[in-house]
Amino acid sequence: MLNLSLYFLVYCTYLVHGKLNSCDVAPIYEGFDINSKSVPYQAIITRTHTRYVSGTIVNKKYILTAAHIVMHHKNHTVKTEGLEVLYGYDHPCVIKSSLWKKVDQIIPYSNVHSMENDIALLKLADEIQFSETVMPVRIPLVEKDYEGLRGFASGFDQGSCRIKGTNLKVLKYGSSASLEQGAEEIWGGSFTMEENGNQVLIGLISSYSKRNLNFISVAKFKDWIEEKIQDGEC
Structure with a gap:
């Protein structure tokens, strides 16, 4: 893949997809668009429909994302009212509302939010129908040290209303993990690496600072x- 630089003002959000593991201000973006076939798990x-963020398909009922983008930031409530999910489309902002999928339940890892446990599952009201543009990603079988390795960050770009992505390097891995800059504000975006022919979800992009992006391992x-997610397995 190409190594590309990204430049952002405020908002920013060709790889082989993973095999089935079970049945404001627009950015200045010098990156590249990716279609749903490239990242079918996105x-x-x-x-x-007032703000759009990112998540990752992990099986036929569940989406994995950063907890802070689906929970109320003050009292950490988990109301599903108005919360919807879309997948398999390259231009989500122009898709009619009837095609968006309702969320039945929000399952945070903890109701006491911190940057160390910023992860949540969304259980959909209806099962996902898999196709060449809609597939789940694998989750890691074991934890490894990914420091110094490069992976692929992808997510929803609010400014262009497209899914975009770039290659990024892991700067730090452990109790806290960070990436080099290049995908600011794609909250909940996917960070994957190829392992044994499959795309594996290494992390979820959670926040960023002046020097790096923070991601949840x-x-x-x-x-x-x-x-x-057992009830969503094939």
């Missing part, structure tokens, strides 16, 4: 994720 999340929550 989902878009909205509440009342998915492997740390593997047991919790597997327990919660």
Whole structure:
């Protein structure tokens, strides 16, 4: 893949997709658009169609995302009213509302929010129908040290209303993890690496600072994720 630089004002949000693991201000963006076939696991999340953020399909009922983008920031409530998900479309902002999928339940890892546990599952009201443009990603089987390796960050770009992505390097991995800059404000965006021919979800983009992007290590929550999503497995 190309190594590309991204430049942002305020908002910013060709790889081989993973095999089935189970049945404001627009940005100045010098990156590249990616279609739904490139990242079939990518989902878009909205509440009342006023703001759009990112999530990742993990099986036929569940979307994984950063907790702070779906929970109320003051009292950490988990109301599903108005919360909807879309996947499999390249231009989500022009898709009629009837095609968006209702969220039945928000399942945060913890109701006491912190940057260390900023992860949540969305259980959909209806099952996802898989196709070449809609597939789940794998979650890591074991936790590894990814420091210094490069992966692929993707998510929803609010300014262009497209899914975009770029290659980024892991700067730090451990109790806290960070990436080099290049995908600011794609809240809940996916960060994947290819392992044994599959795209594996290494992390979820959570926040950013002046020097780096912070991401949540998915492997740390593997047991919790597997327990919660059992009813969505094939």
